[in-house]
Structures are given as structure tokens and as C-alpha cells.
Amino acid sequence: MTKFMSDIKIFEKGSEYNGFCVLNVFELKDYHSTAIYLRHKKTGLEVLHLVNDETENLFSFTFRTPNPEGNGAAHIMEHSVLCGSERYPLKDPFTQLSNQSVKTYLNAATYADKTVYPASSTVEADYFNLMSVYADAVFFPRLSPEIFAQEAHRLEIDGDGKTSIQGVVYNEMKGVYSSFESVAMDVPVRNLLKNSIYEEDSGGDPLKIPFLTYEEYRNFHKKWYRPENCFVFLYGNIPTEKQLDFLQKNFLTRLEEKNPDFEWTDDIRNSILKTHLEYVTPKKLETELFVKTTGPSGEENEKKSTVYVTWDLGESKDAEQNMEKIFLTGVLLNHDGSPLQKALVESELGEDTAPGMGLDGLFHTLFTVGLRGVKKNSAEKVKELVFATLNKIVENGIDKDDIDSTLMGLEISHREIERNNGPFAKSLMMAPINAWLYGNKIEDSFRLRSVLEKVRQKIQNKKGYLEELIEKFFLENKNFAVCEIIPSKKYTTERTRQENALVKELVQKTSLEAIKKENAELHAFQSKKDDTSCLPHLRPCDFIIKGKRISDSYSLKIKTLEGKDNSSVDYFESGENTNGVTYVDVGFPADVLSSDKYKYLSLFAETVCDCGWGKLDWSEAAAETALYTGGITCSVLTSETPFTKNNADFRKKHNFTARDWVVFKLKVIDEKLKEGLGLFADNINNVDFSDYKRLKDIAVETRNDFDSSVVPAGHQYAMLRSLRKTSRVSAVDEILNGLTQIFCLHELAEADPKNNSAVFNEILRQIKAGGGFIHVTAEPETIEKNKELIAGFVKSIGLCALKSPKENSLEEFVKLTELDGKKSLENSGDAGDEKIVIPSLVGFAGEAFKTIAYGQKGNAILEICCHWLSNILLWEKVRTIGGAYGAFCDIDSTTGNVLFASYRDPTPQKTADVFENCLKEAALMDFSQDETEKAVMGTYSHFVVPKTPRARGNIELLRTLYAIDDDDRENKLLELLHCTPEELKKGFNELLEFSKKIKYRVIIGPENDDLSGEKIFLPL
Structure with a gap:
């Protein structure tokens, strides 16, 4: 039981609280949590709260968002709902939140069959601020024509009169379609899961995105972003009743008013679920499928194909079925010496194993193995190798050491406390989300030690249990595909040709005047200054306690x-x-x-x-x-x-x-420390480079x-x-x-x-x-x-x-970095500028210059400046207006080097000039006390993200090896939290002056007219 059981007592299965009925209450001892599962009686919204002692509280809103069209509607909607709502009518409250919140995580993600909006914070007031903005965004977004044009697609005419398709999601997905691995890994999914939404790209194919209409876009939200199609996951120590009260008062009452005639019933739930399952259920293959296609590359080379063999393993309705598949994957692929992994590595059929091997958890679980760098016309040989290896494993039986090593890996994964690009709760939430998504039991979805023990007992007590699973999932399962993806320069050339033809087609349906008018309206929308006072925020004074250190303390001892x-x-x-x-x-x-x-x-x-x-x-x-x-x-x-x-x-x-x-x-786990150190010593002492x-x-x-x-x-x-x-x-x-x-x-x-x-x-x-x-x-x-x-x-x-x-x-070291003997190019007097050509439909810009180093007065202020630039000006100029997927300004706090970069950028050469223009614009601005405090809080959030035990140990080591002094860290945080508007303005002016000195600029992108001058070609 958690220490919150006194609060939880009001929630018993079958009881009611503030419009919610309690569907179940159960213990999750592995996660030191009590789970409370509820449904809102009127609207049908479902909530699962894992109540525990954790001070890092997380929430997420999840919606089923199937889209069979491949036009990116779900992905574009994910971007769009975060572009302003009823209570927060701003151009981009998401970035404003990122600028001013002490969040520990803030994101949104579109998956093949769902869209998830998670956020977390260690400060309760901040947590509810985040929830307020997110819930308003998903349920009451603006979705104006300008937002659609900005995030989805539009025609745009540049200074030379050239017309192109632009849009944030459009350019993001052009980046995806420039990556051979991204394209290749998608081929088995699309071909094996035919007649389902997985056959299309949930992110959106850039050649299909421009066909999404504004009406379809609005209807997509109306159809799927409803409370009866929403699952809210909560994690942490904020009492359940407090969170339910907040949801009821701020959102559910408004949703009831918006749809007064709606009354949730089991029939409605079953209808939604039935519709969704029809979207996600693929047609079963009657015979094996062979696919041969191409992917993006800078060269024509049919000797470097990637070949995948992928099986559809069917549904996983509960954690035990899922654990069987996880365990079997571990036995076959756990390490380079595992039987199937070793067979692939030693086969000489390819250069190395293909990326993306293992399990892919959709409605149907997929299992994939493969090779990269396969010789021409060898796909059949790869398939024969895989089947021969599996048959051999069944015939000879699975080695006990392979079973034990898989158990060891699972044991460590259960013990280890990890942050995987976000809080631990972010990975934990996916099991109940998927159970809700497909209509399975929430309480049976969690990967628990008891589930692993059930599978272990079956292995121990039933001879040939794992071998039977191999026969069932692979050898007797005809529902599999062999896919060969060939790197080809023609792939990108052909997509560029189709894009150009699409531009001509779209231009013919409109006029230059209409395009210019739409762009002018969009620019006016993007340039309008928002009143951000509607967004709540915390203040620096809330974090300064007299006589108490702000910086964290660790336990490393030097001996x-x-x-x-x-x-x-x-x-x-x-x-x-x-x-x-x-x-x-x-x-x-x-x-x-x-x-x-x-x-x-x-x-x-x-x-x-x-x-x-x-x-x-x-x-x-x-x-x-x-x-x-x-x-x-x-x-x-x-x-x-x-x-x-x-x-x-x-x-x-x-x-x-x-x-x-x-x-x-x-x-290593503590019980195996002696054996682990023995192996470790053997590695260090006797490593053999003779193979x-x-x-x-x-x-x-x-x-x-x-x-x-x-x-x-x-x-x-x-x-x-x-x-x-x-x-x-x-x-x-x-x-x-x-x-x-x-x-x-x-x-x-x-x-x-x-x-x-x-x-x-x-x-x-x-x-x-x-x-x-x-x-x-x-x-x-x-x-x-x-x-x-x-x-x-x-x-x-x-x-x-x-x-x-x-x-x-x-x-000496700089000399070693000169590429291919080429001299550094010069541009506007900035020695060190370079143009790097890669086979891609989009590009990247990078720029660096020196400023104030760590330990010197002003270093913390410049960190605030860089944070503000990333979340406000650069976001607006490079992403919102420029159409790039991302823009960054960061500072290496130790050296004071300031870094600018753009990501999946349609015009990286032009973006490099935008960096300087943003600095000039910021240097002329005056900041209010409120604006300064917001920027300070957003910057401070980087310093309060909780660390796992392993991460704490790593940080302690780094601070020791690189002499990061505790007093210097404390002084930096104090300078940051005490920043004034005058100091912030001074910081921007200092950044501008530093940028006028030597700076280094790098453009990475496709070979085109914008990439002028001598070029260095990467051998990709």
C-alpha cells in the first residue's frame, strides 16, 4: 500500500466521486503504486491514476486517431491543437509554456493509431498550469485556416518567383522520406498489415499531404477529439480527487455544455471500439509475401540492399502473451552470440544486421529480423538462412544459457530505474494506453515480475515450451513478408519530379493573386504579437529560500x-x-x-x-x-x-x-558482482583483436x-x-x-x-x-x-x-578535421564556413561563436537569452514562418560557445541569415518583469529535471573529472533566478556583439542552387 491509501479509501470499485464512477482499484507493487481506474459518467472520458510517492507527476491525454488516407491528418492535428485554444488564444501556447514552465517533460506524439499529449512537473502549481493548457488545447482548439496553412501545407512564392509547397509537417515528413532507414523500416509494416491504417503513413506522405482539405482537417478533430474517445493517464503523488476536481471544473463541465444531449453508454463505447478495431485489423495473408522496392540514397548500388523478414504475431491481449513474445525475442536476439543474431552476423550475406530488428507493438505485434548491405538478388537466401536457423533451434533445443541470459536482461530491466527521453512514467503509461486503445483489460496490461515468473515457470515445467512458440509464431505462421529495399538515387529524383508536378497541378487550380493573398494573411497571423498574460506561471522568488542552497548535492566520495x-x-x-x-x-x-x-x-x-x-x-x-x-x-x-x-x-x-x-x-545486479567483475577484468586484460x-x-x-x-x-x-x-x-x-x-x-x-x-x-x-x-x-x-x-x-x-x-x-586536432583535403570556405569574412552536400530533400544549418564562459558573471544570463531565442523568436522565424521542423539556440555553459541550428529545414542557407536577424531584433527589445520571469522559469526547468540513480552517478563523475565546483553551480543558479529585465536586455546586446566576431557556419543539405560555392560531398 502507498502512503496515500488514506486518500484512496474514498475510491472503491463501484463507488462514485464528482461525476466519476470507479471501475477498479488495484495494487501494482512492482511500481509501488495503487491504480485507480475511473470513467466520467456523463462524457465517457476514462482516467487511470497510478498513485504513489513520486513527486514528479505526469499526465497524458490520449485519443484514438486512425487515418486511412496517408495525408497526415492525425499528425497535422497534433501540431495544430497546440497552436491556440479558447482560453489560450495564442499563436503557440506550447512554445510559450516551454519558455516559462518548470516542466520536466513537455511533448506530443502521433503514432500509427493514436495521438498522445504527455507532460510532467515536480511542482504542483506548474503541473496544473500544464494540464490546463493541454486540456484546453485538445478539447477546444482554434484550428483556424492560418494554422492549417502553417502546419499542413500551402503554396509559397519566393523572391525569385519560384513556387513551392511549404508547411511544418510537410517539411518534417520530407526529412523522414530522405532517410533510407526510415523508409526501409516502414516497408514491412505497410505490406504485411494490408487493408488497415498501418498500410499508410500516419505522419503523412509529403506527396499526399497537399490533398488534405481544411474541411477534412476540421472534421478529423470533430470525429476523434471527444471525451468518450479520450484516455487520461495520471502518475504521481497529487491526490486523485484533486485532479478529478480540476478536470471537472475546468473542462468536463464545459464539454457537457458543448454537447448537452450526449449521454455516455456502453453501446457508444462498443461502437467507438468496433470502428477503431476495423481500422487497425489487417487482412491475413494466405501465403508469404515478397516485396522489392527502393529507398533514398546518394548513389546507385544494388549490392547494399536491406532485407527484412517480418512476421505478424497477432494480437497481444494481456501482459503474459506480450511477455512470451518479449522472452522469445530475447532468446533469439538478446546479444551477438544469440542463435538467430549470430547466424545473421556470421552469414556473410550482408554487411551487418539491419536496424529495427525485434518487436514492434501495434494492434498486431510484428517481429522483424534482417540484414543491411545485402548483395543483389540475395533476399531469398536471407529468408532461407532465417528459417534454417529457426528449424535448427527447434530441432536441437534452446540452450539453457540463452534462457538464463534473457532472464538476466529482464531482471535488470525490472530493477533499473531509467528515464528514457522523459520520466519513467512516460514509458509505463504505454501499456494501459494500448489496452484501452484495443479494448483489453487495463489491469492485465502491466509488465510485472509476476508475469515474468509465470512465463519462467512454463519454461521450467513444460519441456519444449519455447520451441513450440517458435513453431507457432514463425515456422507454421504463413503470415510473413520478405522485403528487399534497394538504395537508389532515383528514389529521391522521382519524388522530386512528382513534387514539382504536384506544385504545377496545385498552381493551376488557383492564381498567383490568391497565393499571395493567403500568404499575406498567414504572415499577418504569424507576425501578430500575442498577449501571453493569460498563461499562468511561477515566479523565481518561489524557488529562492533564504539560507538554503538551490543547487543539488550528490554523494560522490574521492578515495x-x-x-x-x-x-x-x-x-x-x-x-x-x-x-x-x-x-x-x-x-x-x-x-x-x-x-x-x-x-x-x-x-x-x-x-x-x-x-x-x-x-x-x-x-x-x-x-x-x-x-x-x-x-x-x-x-x-x-x-x-x-x-x-x-x-x-x-x-x-x-x-x-x-x-x-x-x-x-x-x-550488473549485486548478486552477480563477483562474476561480473571477473568478466570485466578478463575483457580489459585479455581483449583479442586477432579475429x-x-x-x-x-x-x-x-x-x-x-x-x-x-x-x-x-x-x-x-x-x-x-x-x-x-x-x-x-x-x-x-x-x-x-x-x-x-x-x-x-x-x-x-x-x-x-x-x-x-x-x-x-x-x-x-x-x-x-x-x-x-x-x-x-x-x-x-x-x-x-x-x-x-x-x-x-x-x-x-x-x-x-x-x-x-x-x-x-x-593539430583542427588539421585532422579538414574534410577530404578541402579548404574552409569564406563567406562574409567568416573563416570556417562550409557547405556539406547530402542526399536529402531538406537540410540543416549550424552556427557557433564564443561568449562568456562558465564561472564568469553573465554566463547564466546568456543561458536565459538562448532559451528565450529557441522558444520564441527562432521558433517563430524559422519554424512557424520558415517551415523548418525545428530551430535551436543553445549555449555550452562551460565554454560559453553559443550554438544555433535548424532541423529539417527547406532553406538552410537562408536560415543562417535568420539567426543573425533574430539576435538584432532581440537586442532592440525591452523586456517586462513578467516576460523576464517567464524566461527565467523556463531556463530554470533544465536544472530541476529529476535524475535516475545511474544518471546521478554519471553526473557526479563528470563534475569530478571536469572540476565543476558546487559554489560555481550555486552562484550560476542564483544569478539566473535574480535576472532583471535590464540584465536580460544587456545579455542580448552582448550576444549580438559576440556574434560579430569570428563565427563558424555550416550548411548541410541537398545539392541545389541555394547551396552555392565549393561543396563537400558526404560519402553516404
């Missing part, structure tokens, strides 16, 4: 352990409530290497834990690791260190600050992963690239993670793996000789209980005291 040759090794302890999971980090200094070795480090980190060690080959090592641990991985770490008065003594005392690191990481085929496979897979990330994440590459000349660390970051690394990986993937092996051995030898540190994050009692075990581990890996770094200069 030493005896290492090799009796030297003192730096040992860091983070005592956290990890729920029985231990995390161990071992760091070796990368900066003892010469600069030319850095280009190898990313591939080294990908390889060193995946190529076998000691007597274990790579597959055996993977199997052992999965059997006893939650994973052994490696990554490269570099970051700036602030040089302030407060951390000067710390930096002098410790030689581990301001360094680059290669960090080996172990995750040249394995090295080649990893290099190719890593190259492919980097290549496929450019179109979805081009803004990140643009920002990294624009920073490369500002500091040594930024140049290193570009070498490790940026466009430079892509060129390096293409070189290393084609190189003789013997050469890579020799370099990797030398890197490992040098970094181990350079000394290092160990960091443990675990329950305090676990650390105390295992202190001798940890001390023994340090000696077993020969860890020694840290040595000094090499003196590698900024110039």
Missing part, C-alpha cells in the same frame, strides 16, 4: 585504492539507491595518445568489448556477458573544464581533471550506423562541425563524433583489418600504461560489503596511478 606497483589509484564512490544494480566505470586516459590516434578511438570503443577476450571468441564473450551482467561497453569521453577561482585548488590537487578518457563500463573478420564486420556496421544517422540528426552534426575551431575539446569531439568521423570510418572500414588490429593493440597498451580511475555507483551497503572485491579487481587489471597527458595542440 584511493592500491594499484599496480603499490601506486595510488583514484577511486570514486557514488552511493545511490540503485535498486540492487551496480555500475562500475574504469577510465583510461586517451590524451596519452598522439593526435593521429584519435581518429581510431570511436571504432576502438565499438570494438574492444565486442571482439572476444582470453579463451572466449566474440560470440562466447557476448553470451557470457549477457548471462552474468547487464552489459560491458566502452565509450570515449571529452569535455571542457571551466577555469574558475573556486575550482583552482581542486585542479591543482588532482591530475585527473581536464582530460580525455576511454571509459569501460559494467552493469580480423570480426574487426571488419564491426567497422562496417559502425560506418553504416554513422551514415544512417546523418539525415535524421543533421542538426547535431552541423553544430559539432561549427564548433570544431573554437577549442581543442571541440575539435576532438568533431573527430570522435562528427562528420570527420564519418570520413574516418569509411577509410577504416575499407582498410586491412590487420592494420586496425595493430593500431587497436597499441592504443590499448598506451592507455593502460597511462594509469586511470575506477568509479562505482551502487547502494552504499553494497559498496561497503564489496570493498575488498573492488580493491582486488583494481589490482587484477593492473590499474596504476595516472600519468601526464601528451601536449597535443589545437592546431
Whole structure:
């Protein structure tokens, strides 16, 4: 029972409260929650509240939003409802909220058959502010013609008289259709789930979006955005009655008034559910399906197809059925040594396994395996390999270790407290949402330890249980598809041709005068200044308590352990409530290497834990690791260190600050710590780089992963690239993670793996000789209980005291970032501007310049300025008016480097000029006290997002390694919360002046007239 049971007693199954009837009340001990499930008697709106001790409260509004047309109606509606409502008649209350709320999460998402609007906060008043805006948005939106033109589609004429289709969702989806992986992963779903809404793109096909009419758009909301088609999920410690009272008073009463004749009945529910199930139920295939199609690429190469084999596993009506499929997926694909995964990796039919393998949870669950980089006309061979492997598994039986390693993975996932791009509650909410969506029992939907135990007992007590599932789901199931997707330059060329033809067709149906008139009306709508006083907000004074520190405090302790040759090794302890999971980090200094070795480090980190060690080959090592641990991985770490008065003594005392690191990481449950540390030591001591085929496979897979990330994440590459000349660390970051690394990986993937092996051995030898540190994050009692075990581990890996770094200069690293021997281009006197060509229908812009560094007065004010620019001016100019999907202004608070970027941008070259214009406009503005406080609160929200135990341990480590002083953090937050309108205005003027000095601009996008000058082509 939770401590809130005194409040919950008023809710018993069958009871009523303020217009709601209680459908059920049940305990979820795994999540330390009591679930209260209710329905509003008059409107039919359903509510599920998981009541617990959590102070981070979350709500979400979910609607069934099936759309069989592929015109993006559901996706466009998701954008549009957040563009103003009855009580909040603003152009964009969503961004205003983002600017001023201390939210911990704020988003909306369109799925294939539903749309979800979640938000969370740790402050109750802020939580209800968010709920007020969101509920008003979804139930009472404006949906004006201007909003439709802005978010969906419109014709637009540029300064040269060229007509194009524009729209935020339109351009977002052009970005999706520029990514080969996005297109390829969609092919099995569309073809296997025929005659259902999954056959069409819920996000919207850019070639179909322009056919959505304004009337259809309005009708879509009228049909689906109704309380009887709404499920509200609540999570946290705010009492249920308080939340229900808020919903009734602010929204449900208004909905009753809006539809006075409506009275919810079971027949209405059944009718809605029946209609939805008709939309989502696919036609069952009578025989296997073969599909051959193309996807976007910068080259014609039929030797690099992606081949998928995908099964429709049918419905999953409860958690036990779902757990069977999850467990079976783990057994087959849990790690590189798992039987089906290993067969694919070793087959030589392709370069590496395809992205998107595993389960896809729709109304029918899909299971997908496949290969990337498959030779021409080899799709049938891939299918034969998969079936032969599955038949062999059934014939020979499943190895007990594969079962046990899957159990280990599930055990860790149950124990581990994680934030996955948002609060833990965000991932927890999807199970009951999907149960409601498809008419299944809410209480049977949760993935509980007891459900896993049922499946485990079946495996233990019924011989051949899993083998029978393989036969049922795969070998006897003819409802599957084999899909071959070929990278082709013609794909993008053909879509561009169709888009141009569509523009001509649409122009013929209107006139230039009508287009200009519509655009003028839209521009007037977008340019109108909103009165944001209707939006409630908190004030900085609410968070300043005299005599109490604002900044958080952590528990890391700096100690030493005896290492090799009796030297003192730096040992860091983070005592956290990890729920029985231990995390161990071992760091070796990368900066003892010469600069030319850095280009190898990313591939080294990908390889060193995946190529076998000691007597274990790579597959055996993977199997052992999965059997006893939650994973052994490696990554490269570099970051700036602030040089302030407060951390000067710390930096002098410790030689581990301001360094680059290669960090080996172990995750293990406490009960298996001894075995886990043994494997970890074996990996570090005896890694074997002599399996040249394995090295080649990893290099190719890593190259492919980097290549496929450019179109979805081009803004990140643009920002990294624009920073490369500002500091040594930024140049290193570009070498490790940026466009430079892509060129390096293409070189290393084609190189003789013997050469890579020799370099990797030398890197490992040098970094181990350079000394290092160990960091443990675990329950305090676990650390105390295992202190001798940890001390023994340090000696077993020969860890020694840290040595000094090499003196590698900024110039050396910058030289390594010059792409393909091309000189940096110049534009308006800004040395460092570059134009990068990629095969995409949209582009990205990035720009960087230096400002005030961390620890200096004014750094916090500039952070407020950047936050405000992102959420107000840039959003308006680049997204709302410019049609790009996203625009950002961020500050690296340590260095003071300011970063601008645009995302899925139709005109990235023009956007680069908008950045400067926004700074000029902001510098001329005067800010009221109210506007300043809102910007301060929105910025402050970044500092109050709750951290998981593992994240807290990571942050403690970073603060230690990079000398982030507690007093500096406190001073920054105080400066932020005390910001005045005068200081904010001064900050914008300082930003403008800094931008006039050296800045670095990078444009990434398609080859077209706007991308003028010498170009660098990425080898994608």
C-alpha cells in the first residue's frame, strides 16, 4: 500500500466521486503504486491514476486517431491543437509554456493509431498550469485556416518567383522520406498489415499531404477529439480527487455544455471500439509475401540492399502473451552470440544486421529480423538462412544459457530505474494506453515480475515450451513478408519530379493573386504579437529560500585504492539507491595518445568489448556477458573544464581533471558482482583483436550506423562541425563524433583489418600504461560489503596511478578535421564556413561563436537569452514562418560557445541569415518583469529535471573529472533566478556583439542552387 491509501479509501470499485464512477482499484507493487481506474459518467472520458510517492507527476491525454488516407491528418492535428485554444488564444501556447514552465517533460506524439499529449512537473502549481493548457488545447482548439496553412501545407512564392509547397509537417515528413532507414523500416509494416491504417503513413506522405482539405482537417478533430474517445493517464503523488476536481471544473463541465444531449453508454463505447478495431485489423495473408522496392540514397548500388523478414504475431491481449513474445525475442536476439543474431552476423550475406530488428507493438505485434548491405538478388537466401536457423533451434533445443541470459536482461530491466527521453512514467503509461486503445483489460496490461515468473515457470515445467512458440509464431505462421529495399538515387529524383508536378497541378487550380493573398494573411497571423498574460506561471522568488542552497548535492566520495606497483589509484564512490544494480566505470586516459590516434578511438570503443577476450571468441564473450551482467561497453569521453577561482585548488590537487578518457563500463545486479567483475577484468586484460573478420564486420556496421544517422540528426552534426575551431575539446569531439568521423570510418572500414588490429593493440597498451580511475555507483551497503572485491579487481587489471597527458595542440586536432583535403570556405569574412552536400530533400544549418564562459558573471544570463531565442523568436522565424521542423539556440555553459541550428529545414542557407536577424531584433527589445520571469522559469526547468540513480552517478563523475565546483553551480543558479529585465536586455546586446566576431557556419543539405560555392560531398 502507498502512503496515500488514506486518500484512496474514498475510491472503491463501484463507488462514485464528482461525476466519476470507479471501475477498479488495484495494487501494482512492482511500481509501488495503487491504480485507480475511473470513467466520467456523463462524457465517457476514462482516467487511470497510478498513485504513489513520486513527486514528479505526469499526465497524458490520449485519443484514438486512425487515418486511412496517408495525408497526415492525425499528425497535422497534433501540431495544430497546440497552436491556440479558447482560453489560450495564442499563436503557440506550447512554445510559450516551454519558455516559462518548470516542466520536466513537455511533448506530443502521433503514432500509427493514436495521438498522445504527455507532460510532467515536480511542482504542483506548474503541473496544473500544464494540464490546463493541454486540456484546453485538445478539447477546444482554434484550428483556424492560418494554422492549417502553417502546419499542413500551402503554396509559397519566393523572391525569385519560384513556387513551392511549404508547411511544418510537410517539411518534417520530407526529412523522414530522405532517410533510407526510415523508409526501409516502414516497408514491412505497410505490406504485411494490408487493408488497415498501418498500410499508410500516419505522419503523412509529403506527396499526399497537399490533398488534405481544411474541411477534412476540421472534421478529423470533430470525429476523434471527444471525451468518450479520450484516455487520461495520471502518475504521481497529487491526490486523485484533486485532479478529478480540476478536470471537472475546468473542462468536463464545459464539454457537457458543448454537447448537452450526449449521454455516455456502453453501446457508444462498443461502437467507438468496433470502428477503431476495423481500422487497425489487417487482412491475413494466405501465403508469404515478397516485396522489392527502393529507398533514398546518394548513389546507385544494388549490392547494399536491406532485407527484412517480418512476421505478424497477432494480437497481444494481456501482459503474459506480450511477455512470451518479449522472452522469445530475447532468446533469439538478446546479444551477438544469440542463435538467430549470430547466424545473421556470421552469414556473410550482408554487411551487418539491419536496424529495427525485434518487436514492434501495434494492434498486431510484428517481429522483424534482417540484414543491411545485402548483395543483389540475395533476399531469398536471407529468408532461407532465417528459417534454417529457426528449424535448427527447434530441432536441437534452446540452450539453457540463452534462457538464463534473457532472464538476466529482464531482471535488470525490472530493477533499473531509467528515464528514457522523459520520466519513467512516460514509458509505463504505454501499456494501459494500448489496452484501452484495443479494448483489453487495463489491469492485465502491466509488465510485472509476476508475469515474468509465470512465463519462467512454463519454461521450467513444460519441456519444449519455447520451441513450440517458435513453431507457432514463425515456422507454421504463413503470415510473413520478405522485403528487399534497394538504395537508389532515383528514389529521391522521382519524388522530386512528382513534387514539382504536384506544385504545377496545385498552381493551376488557383492564381498567383490568391497565393499571395493567403500568404499575406498567414504572415499577418504569424507576425501578430500575442498577449501571453493569460498563461499562468511561477515566479523565481518561489524557488529562492533564504539560507538554503538551490543547487543539488550528490554523494560522490574521492578515495584511493592500491594499484599496480603499490601506486595510488583514484577511486570514486557514488552511493545511490540503485535498486540492487551496480555500475562500475574504469577510465583510461586517451590524451596519452598522439593526435593521429584519435581518429581510431570511436571504432576502438565499438570494438574492444565486442571482439572476444582470453579463451572466449566474440560470440562466447557476448553470451557470457549477457548471462552474468547487464552489459560491458566502452565509450570515449571529452569535455571542457571551466577555469574558475573556486575550482583552482581542486585542479591543482588532482591530475585527473581536464582530460580525455576511454571509459569501460559494467552493469550488473549485486548478486552477480563477483562474476561480473571477473568478466570485466578478463575483457580489459585479455581483449583479442586477432579475429580480423570480426574487426571488419564491426567497422562496417559502425560506418553504416554513422551514415544512417546523418539525415535524421543533421542538426547535431552541423553544430559539432561549427564548433570544431573554437577549442581543442571541440575539435576532438568533431573527430570522435562528427562528420570527420564519418570520413574516418569509411577509410577504416575499407582498410586491412590487420592494420586496425595493430593500431587497436597499441592504443590499448598506451592507455593502460597511462594509469586511470575506477568509479562505482551502487547502494552504499553494497559498496561497503564489496570493498575488498573492488580493491582486488583494481589490482587484477593492473590499474596504476595516472600519468601526464601528451601536449597535443589545437592546431593539430583542427588539421585532422579538414574534410577530404578541402579548404574552409569564406563567406562574409567568416573563416570556417562550409557547405556539406547530402542526399536529402531538406537540410540543416549550424552556427557557433564564443561568449562568456562558465564561472564568469553573465554566463547564466546568456543561458536565459538562448532559451528565450529557441522558444520564441527562432521558433517563430524559422519554424512557424520558415517551415523548418525545428530551430535551436543553445549555449555550452562551460565554454560559453553559443550554438544555433535548424532541423529539417527547406532553406538552410537562408536560415543562417535568420539567426543573425533574430539576435538584432532581440537586442532592440525591452523586456517586462513578467516576460523576464517567464524566461527565467523556463531556463530554470533544465536544472530541476529529476535524475535516475545511474544518471546521478554519471553526473557526479563528470563534475569530478571536469572540476565543476558546487559554489560555481550555486552562484550560476542564483544569478539566473535574480535576472532583471535590464540584465536580460544587456545579455542580448552582448550576444549580438559576440556574434560579430569570428563565427563558424555550416550548411548541410541537398545539392541545389541555394547551396552555392565549393561543396563537400558526404560519402553516404
